[in-house]
Amino acid sequence: MTLQTRGIFLYLAGVALFAANDALGKWLVTDYSVAELMLIRSLGSIVLILGLMRSTGATLKLPPGQGWLHVVRILLLAGDSFSFYFATKALPLADVMTFYMSAPLIITAASALLLHEKVGLKRWGAIIVGFGGVVIALQPTSAAFSPSALVALSGAACFALAMVITRRLRDCHWVTLVAWQFIGCGILGVVATPFDWIMPTPLDFTLMALVGLVACGCFMLVTKALALAPASLLAPFQYTAIVWATILGWIFFGDAPTPPIILGSLIIIASGLFVLYRERTLKVVVNERVEPIP
Template sequence: MSAKPDFARHSLGILCYLIGVAFFALNDALGKHLVGDHSVAQLLFVRGIGAVAVLVPIMLATRIRFRMSGPWWLHAARILLQTADSYCFYFATWHLPLVDVMTFYMSAPIIVTAISGLFLRERVGPYRWSAVIVGFIGVVIALAPGSEPVSGDAMLGSVIALLGASSFAVSLTMTRRLRDNNPFSLVVSQFVVGGIVGAALCPLGWVAPNVTDFGLMLVLGIVAAGCFLLIARALALAPASLLAPFQYSAIFWAALFGWIWWQHEPTLRIVIGNAILIASGLFVFYRERRLAISVSDKVEQIP
């Protein structure tokens, strides 16, 4: 009898995750724009101010209590990994084109799927694995990382991007483990710590921002907060391994924002790659729906 409610809950989780990924792509574009003129530490510091300035009043107005349940070390590890992920991403875009950094980050769904069975004890079958692998093929087709000789600067950016992708993937599984916590508590804690880390490192490379850039940094915090709230909610509603393939939808938004922001017109390769990504996501959703119908039918046949 629980199959249909599970499908509805998982569907809502997928929707939240898709919207969260779209926010992620906007966060990436804003970060790429700002990191050229300002240090990564500045972005983390001012972004934290913007996020907390929006989240805390909402919590007060809606009477959401700040409460952290679960192992303290798990909360600490998740916050540190989320902070490392943000720092690594912005740092990597300083040294590499955005599409190359995103290629590394698209390894995150594979990492999430691989460790979900061990860390979360989720059952990851061949269909979800197939969707993840096919989606990754779509990413490679869409992005086609640069084939130019790798310089020392690019090598450093590549290593940092891979570390960031790994941090992001592991932090997602930890968020799933801590799903009994209110998403606001999880997100506020990570932005407070991220802001403190940024403030501590700011003296190493502070560049006074103009009014426009300072405003964009605050907006960056609001966008990032919305992103993490949606993803935390999604992980409370659906298994991490089910949501993992939908991370690839970031490429669609990256192509769209690149077209709007930097006038990078989508190539045929991007169109084909995105078609494969959309197909892999629809396949996962179709399988989830068919499984719910099948299980529900079997339950109803029991006298």
């Protein structure tokens, strides 16, 4: 198995966890502020971060000369989290996810412009076809054209640019990257939470901490994946979030998948399998097309 194939499977695992994490987060922000969720989420992530730092030997020390990129990355990921949960307060989850599925397009474009990754027409085609599958599956409502839609789209852009910067910082230990990400979000939560604090019940506090634990695992998988494979190669696999959301909704909420969801999911899976096939059969070409980052 090539490093890029390993990166793809790690990314798929991270996206699967994101689907469960997003649904739980949407449920919690109906009663609590986004800032409060971000604060307690960061506290919950500490358990996993400390354990991994101890087992891997990673520290909080950052490589010299990269501090500003880390700050930008933290702010973008905080903007992503805030935008997603804020948008779900006003929009159906399907609409928000539709906007967030524009992230692979943004990642691919930004990777080509900022990281000098060579993206061929076939990979662009797979990404566009996958996005078509998302639209078919989710069937966004008229609410998708409300002002909250701009918040969701902004969040998708924040997430996409943060993933590109994460690829740029792949020489930094992946545990260190995730640790600083949650430290930064926790600090922002501390600043904002006093203005809208609601004392959580023990169960809700535990669930918010669990969101942090799961989110931490998500970002660790994705960050490690970006250390192994180009961002533009991984981008199409973001669409599998829709497939997982459909499966989880069916299992836990009895929401049987409709024909459009089945068709859209099949299109998404096909586009991802095409990218994986291209990577496995043309791995040498893919490797050569990724120019070193200056």
